[in-house]
Amino acid sequence: MTRPNPLRAFAGAALLILAxxxxxxxxxxxxxxxxxxxxxxxxxxxxxxxPLSFLETAIRMVPADELRDGKIVxxxxxxxxxxxxxxxxxxxxxxxxxxxxxxxxxxxxxxxxRGGDLLVEVDGPDAVEVRIPGAVVDAMLAGEGDELDLAAAxxxxxxxxxxxxxxxTETDSQVRVWVDxxxxxxxxxxx
Amino acid sequence: MSTSRGHxxxxxxxxxxxxxxxxxxxxxxxxxQAARTMPAIEVQVDDHAADHRVAITIPAFLxxxxxxxxxxxxxxxxxxxxxxxxxxxALYLPMLEQLAADFEAMPDATLVEVIDGGDxxxxxxRGGDLLVRVRSADxxxxxxxPAALVRSLAGSFAG
Numbered sequence: 001m002t003r004p005n006p007l008r009a010f011a012g013a014a015l016l017i018l019a020x021x022x023x024x025x026x027x028x029x030x031x032x033x034x035x036x037x038x039x040x041x042x043x044x045x046x047x048x049x050x051p052l053s054f055l056e057t058a059i060r061m062v063p064a065d066e067l068r069d070g071k072i073v074x075x076x077x078x079x080x081x082x083x084x085x086x087x088x089x090x091x092x093x094x095x096x097x098x099x100x101x102x103x104x105x106x107x108x109x110x111x112x113x114r115g116g117d118l119l120v121e122v123d124g125p126d127a128v129e130v131r132i133p134g135a136v137v138d139a140m141l142a143g144e145g146d147e148l149d150l151a152a153a154x155x156x157x158x159x160x161x162x163x164x165x166x167x168x169t170e171t172d173s174q175v176r177v178w179v180d181x182x183x184x185x186x187x188x189x190x191x
Numbered sequence: 192m193s194t195s196r197g198h199x200x201x202x203x204x205x206x207x208x209x210x211x212x213x214x215x216x217x218x219x220x221x222x223x224q225a226a227r228t229m230p231a232i233e234v235q236v237d238d239h240a241a242d243h244r245v246a247i248t249i250p251a252f253l254x255x256x257x258x259x260x261x262x263x264x265x266x267x268x269x270x271x272x273x274x275x276x277x278x279x280x281a282l283y284l285p286m287l288e289q290l291a292a293d294f295e296a297m298p299d300a301t302l303v304e305v306i307d308g309g310d311x312x313x314x315x316x317r318g319g320d321l322l323v324r325v326r327s328a329d330x331x332x333x334x335x336x337p338a339a340l341v342r343s344l345a346g347s348f349a350g
């Protein structure tokens with residue numbers, strides 16, 4: 001019978017502890033943060049930085065009649081959530097497509113599905129670009145009836161990873177919403 | 192012989208008194224240390240207009256004690272209203288407990304920062320604390336709320 005080697009046993013235990021610890025620390029390092037940045041040329045500057053996981057818990061606490069357990073019920077909307085769900089799923093087979101296109105003297109508005117994502121682009125005196133990952137729309141519409149599942153959307157947003165979601169450039173202000181792994185946003189002017 | 196017995200009794204009394212004093216002193220030192228390290232809500236208001244400064248520190252045990260005692264000493268009508276409010280709040284208490292735990296686990300960061308004219312508001316997470324700092328022409332306000340205190344209170348109310 002062979003005697004147990006204490007050094008090997010210690011190395012094995014250390015490896016087990018490391019294996020258990022590394023995924024936890026990697027998960028903490030990869031925590032995704034939602035950032036909102038508003039810069040008005042002659043007005044307020046706002047920065048909001050929150051972890052997506054924290055938002056998911058926080059959204060369940062919003063005390064509103066329309067919002068329960070992270071799900072919002074939209075009523076009296078021109079386009080019901082059920083119709084929105086049908087419209088979105090009908091695009092699964094269509095692939096990339098322009099959903100809405102409007103053009104006038106001042107601006108050009110384009111709502112499309114591209115690479116699985118929902119894109120809203122406004123080109124004019126104010127430039128607007130909104131990109132919602134397709135998986136987030138799927139998760140948001142996964143509920144029933146006129147219910148939008150915001151908590152599920154946040155989970156899908158975390159799974160989608162880093163990226164810019166909203167960029168609005170007006171003549172006197174800029175708004176950005178994005179997701180990344182950094183807890184910090186660009187510094188405010190005059191700090 | 193009697194003197195010797197008297198000495199023994201005297202020394203015994205001295206010993207017991209010394210032990211009691213040492214025990215009391217240790218208890219006081221431990222209590223002071225516990226009070227210093229115990230989480231506490233801190234509020235500081237520096238009112239520029241009135242030229243006065245207020246600093247309040249509320250230790251966790253006082254918050255917990257007040258939360259326990261308040262319903263027992265308030266008028267029946269107010270208590271009934273409070274019970275209704277608490278029944279509604281009870282739905283959110285486990286979530287508040289979870290939120291405070293999530294907050295404690297997140298890395299230190301500036302969560303909200305606003306500059307509007309001469310007014311500045313900043314909300315930070317530092318260690319286990321939520322720090323709110325307001326700077327304006329009228330007043331400066333600093334608030335520190337330990338998440339552990341919120342978690343513990345939410346947990347105790349949730350039962």
